[in-house]
Amino acid sequence: MMHGNLLPRVIMQMMGAAWRRWRTEVKATSYDSNTPLEELVAIQPIPHGLTPQTWEVLCNYWKYTEKISKINRENANKKKGTHAQGRTNIPSLEYKFSQENGRKSSRIEIQQLSRRSRKKGGAAVDDEAIRIENLLKEVVDHLLQDKPEGTQPLEVHEEAFREVFGPEHSGRVRCLGAGALPSQVFPEQCKRSSMYWQDYHSNSDLTDKFKEMRETI
Known part of the structure; x- marks a missing residue:
């Protein structure tokens, strides 16, 4: 019943x-x-x-x-760039990076890693990926000019990433893999403002x- x-x-x-x-x-x-x-x-x-x-x-x-x-x-x-790591997902890339470098990766670094081809010896997968890498580097360098002396590039990576890619879409966060939500990662910035x-x-x-x-x- x-x-x-x-x-x-x-x-x-x-x-x-x-x-x-x-x-x-x-x-x-x-x-x-x-x-x-x-x-x-x-x-x-x-x-x-x-x-x-x-x-x-x-x-x-x-x-x-x-x-x-x-x-x-x-x-x-x-859409800017294409994931080129096959079955190697974002969390795996983050873990490998942390093991090799002894620190947590930035979203810019994961963006670049995920757009590199193993078949090309780690080279960028296409011209668009190269363009985005260069653009991100330019923005980071520009932001560093306005920061106090001694500021490390990693400290401005997130600011540069947002400037290049814009606000996050509802339900996901770029370069953080499945399950990451904007409201969890950026609670102070998230407002329900979708179209x-x-x-x-x-x-x-x-x-x-x-x-x-x-x-x-």
Whole structure:
């Protein structure tokens, strides 16, 4: 017999799965990504007997996800460098570095190590990796000029890394391997400022409509 506390959760999971299947069917049969949002919302009669409000919410949601997908593709194409160590992951590179050098590595050093090819005798894997190495070195040297005399390069590596690569993406930290989260590594710098969070929560009307749909379901 199913535990009483488990039953509501299972029911909600089943309802969620049914809702997603139905939403997929509606999109496949009635939604055209090439049609402007204003025209989609104005379609008559409204597909599947939906209310005007529900149809508008769905169209806004699908248009928004298309926008996010496009941004993600563009960001992927801008990706700087390619991991070239095969099955040797970031933690393994960090451990090997610490054993050989007697200290913890910086993210710049891991960035460079992970972009070097063993087949090329440790040379940079491609021209992009060389460009990034040179750029990071230039930034480190420039930052050191404004630091007190005697400041070691490693002390400014993190600042230079952030300047070259920009803020971290939600859910991961570059050159720290799987599992590292920005909120754990840089708690003082992390603010929930992703485009999704800002756009979704800045549109109070759309948020209210989603809440109404959820309550109706």
